[in-house]
Amino acid sequence: MSAANRAIVAELYTWRFLKWVVAICVAIVAVFPIWWMVNVVFADPGVPVSINPRLYPTSLGSGLSKIQTILTETAYLRAYFVTIAYALLTILGMLLIGSMAAFEFALFDFPGKRILFGLVMLSLMVPTVVTIIPTYLLVADLGWLNTMQGLVVPGLASAFGLFLLVQFMRTLPREMIEAARLDGASHFKIYWYIALPLSRNAMVTLAILTFMKTWGNFAWPLIVAPKPEIYTVGQVVGLFNAPFSHQTVDVVMTANLLAVLPPLLFFLIFQRKIVEGIAMSGSKG
């Protein structure tokens, strides 16, 4: 083996080794804060965090009892239900309204279609900052402050959702739709029994992305639902973490951990869909 070859082989090995070191270090940085949160919750009470840095969990029982305390003694559970309702209603409404419109935009022609669709696509470019306050004022005018409809309805006509569904429905086989029409199926039946089942993939992707987004939405509930009865998890977590909340670290971290749980479970189950969905929205842009 010549000296030059040996140098190349050596370079190859250092690169391989280095690559693992870097990858593991980055993985630790990415995962550790979440791991640390789990450890703070599942730790023996009494030892201050400053003495025991909580690098691993030490007590399952004390963690569970903290979770129980939070769920029974604070308004956390109610916020949980509010947020789940908020997410589910948003998903259902958005999928129904969006898929109906996408069905028309993707597969049929009618006067005014281009203008309407162009307008919706243009709205993708308009940032939320410009609409958020006037939309709040409209919701207030409607008397919808602190209500579920105030949280949900303004977010239903999602331009992004429509875009995703239209892209997908364009690939549906037109022959099937024609055949159904010749068999005498009504317009709505074609949508309900043919287009919808065939678009399941895109609908599931949109549903998952919408769940993550709604669960994590902080600004909109903050302004539209400022009453404790309709606090979302985001607001409750914000209160627990506020500078003068008088809560100890482990209580706050328990609140935080409970808020991570649903999106984390979703991620573990639907990992591929989430990653594909995000990658897709990027490559189409």
Next chain:
Amino acid sequence: MNARRLLPHYAMVLPFALLFAAFFLYPIISGFYYSFHEWNAATEPRFIGLANYEAVLQSRDFARAMTNLCIYIVITVPLGIAVALALALLVDSFTGFWANFFRSAFFLPVVLPAFLAATIWRWMYAPNFGLVNMILGWFGVPSINFLNDTGTMLYALIAVDVWVSAGFNMVILLAGLKNIPQDLYEAARLDGASRLQQVRYVTIPMLAPVLFFVVTYGFISALQVFDVPWLLTGSSFTAYGGRRSALMFPVMDMMGRAFGAVRFGEATAYGFILTFVIILFTALMFGFRAWRTPK
């Protein structure tokens, strides 16, 4: 006859069209109207011309927020994308189980709601017992109050932001990497290109469209940054921006004017000013792309 044939089409589009008109088009128009009026939601709006725009543009908070925003954007967007690209290349160099494993691990912060990332990091940054200070302590660095020291606050935010967004951009870039034909690398290798040269002369040019999306999207979301600095500073509508407004950002300022000071006209004007900046920027990016793309 014709109308009867078209009716079902319109019926299907109607719910979306109505909601879109009510909760997107109407707010834009009404917001534009409010932006020329003095209005606190209790009295009748009073027309004051461009005074709201002037008030925003001349206020000290606006100047402060814009300065912070500029520093923040100039660092966070390139840094975030460089990190994301490095991570994408790193994951791409693994195969099978480990590729999936590292991709999932790097993506995990994206799964957290932004409000949670902010709250967790507030504890990580805490003086004395926070993990970051503890690690620095091992090396003999005295405790730093990251979120209350005007010299470090902005950088503390940037670190959180990169931590949150790197995984998101990585996934988009990874999809782009998969679309680069392998024989291009083969050819570069035969020409004697080193690994770095391959990245510079094959990967980056081939990724250009995806990078363009990631940069544009990164800028637009950075311009509207809200949740993370809001929670890192423990802000409320009456007191926001942290110590000496070191973490004051435009959207926070806008929200404060609307819901703290109850000056809706001024707040909507603020929104339009920001939108103008965003659209101007997006147009510049598209112009740049058109100029760079060979005809």
